[in-house]
Amino acid sequence: MIRFENVTKRYKDQGSAALSGVDLTIESGEFAFLVGPSGSGKSTFMRLLLREEKATGGRVMFNDKDLAKLRRFRVPGHRRKIGAVFQDFRLLPEKTVTQNIAFALEVIGAPRSKVKESVAEALQMVGLSEVAERKPGQLSGGEQQRVAIARAFVNKPPLLIADEPTGNLDPATSLGIMRLLDRINKTGTTVIMATHDAAIVDLMRKRVIELVDGKVIRDEARGVYGYAG
């Protein structure tokens, strides 16, 4: 589903490359952790997938289509195939939980009935049916992230990317989020999760892709976070 063919990304005013010679394949339905120190290129990896940036070298293939060749007006359509979750939740503070989740459906022009149905389903999946009418400011971090995940998943996209989703959460809550993402993965959704959370990575034993200075130094099927020290 995703293929990075010798991808290099150099930002305009920076000397060194954010990503350098990244070459890997992620199949549909896989779950992959993306680990590495800050600045190693994890966020850049995500941005390339979302077509927020274009690769300066090599090709990023999504469902056998070169993302760089995507015409600008087709980018929104591409992004609808990807659910994205971030460390800072990125919810609209003035909208309720329901409205926040529904937003993802409204922008694609879904009919009102479908919106109601899908939102209810998503709320149930993340376990937030009770707080549907609250606003983000009235929720805990963990709850906010669940809303974000519900919004990311409500359209049942083929790919879900999570950029340090547990970064602002305590260990117990982080585990809950992790289990949620695992459940989503089991429905057939490809999940790529960038993280610093060593405990979770070690616990789940999924594919681990390790980035250091923009290069892939490790790609293990059932890996752990890293070597000691």
Next chain:
Amino acid sequence: MTIAVILTVAVSLTLFGTGLLVRGQVEAMKDYWYDRVEVSVFLCGQASDPKICPAGAITAAQRTATEAKLKALTPTVEGVFYESQKEAFDRFKQQFKDSPILANVTPASMPESFRVKLGNPEDFAVVATALQSLPGVEQVQDQRKLLEKFFKLLNGLQLIALGIAAAMLLVTVLLVVNTMRVAAFSRRRETGIMKLVGASNLYIQLPFVLEAALAAALGGLLAVGAIAAEKALLVDKVLEPSFRFTAFVGWPEVYKVMIIIFVTGVVLASGAALLTVRRYLRV
């Protein structure tokens, strides 16, 4: 922010509309006056310059010959009217009825003339050459030339008025651009999330453009009101009664101007907004 846009649009559209009205007014005056001007063929009288009229006053035979010559010049000449010295004197008396000069003027001091209405005002030269050399003709005067200087001045004023209006429209466009930039920046969180979930560019940009269009429409309404006030209060109540000798721009023309400025305002603002948000809200 939007209040600033509304007011700026209102002011610049009012200036633009006023400039257009001034143009309409000048056209109306031109139409009125060019319709009325004629060629005047002044005939020799007792008071004429001996160098031009060596034989003194015009004779009856010469007068008939001159009139025949004029009438023969159709279709260049549309109409010929004779004004005797007495008639000239009566007209003079009426125009200057309160003036002290009247005491010193007698019918004998007034010139006789043929007033010639031309089919095409450009053909003055034809009449001039035909008549200038006739005995008894003192002077062939193209009254248009007098008016031309006056209208040249008016044209100049007109250009200045439109120049100011154009500058104001530019100011408005710049204000809209800046307002949109600020709006796009202050709403970057919302638009960022919209981009993330895959909203199309139009979905993201349209609200901004509509905001600008609405502000321009409100400003446009204010401008339309101002133009109507100009016509109803300034032209109809002040200018027209004071200057009875010319035509003034009418309501149909004013309505046309109103539509033009309103549409210009909305289109200009929407266009400026669209170009700006497209630039600052790139996917």
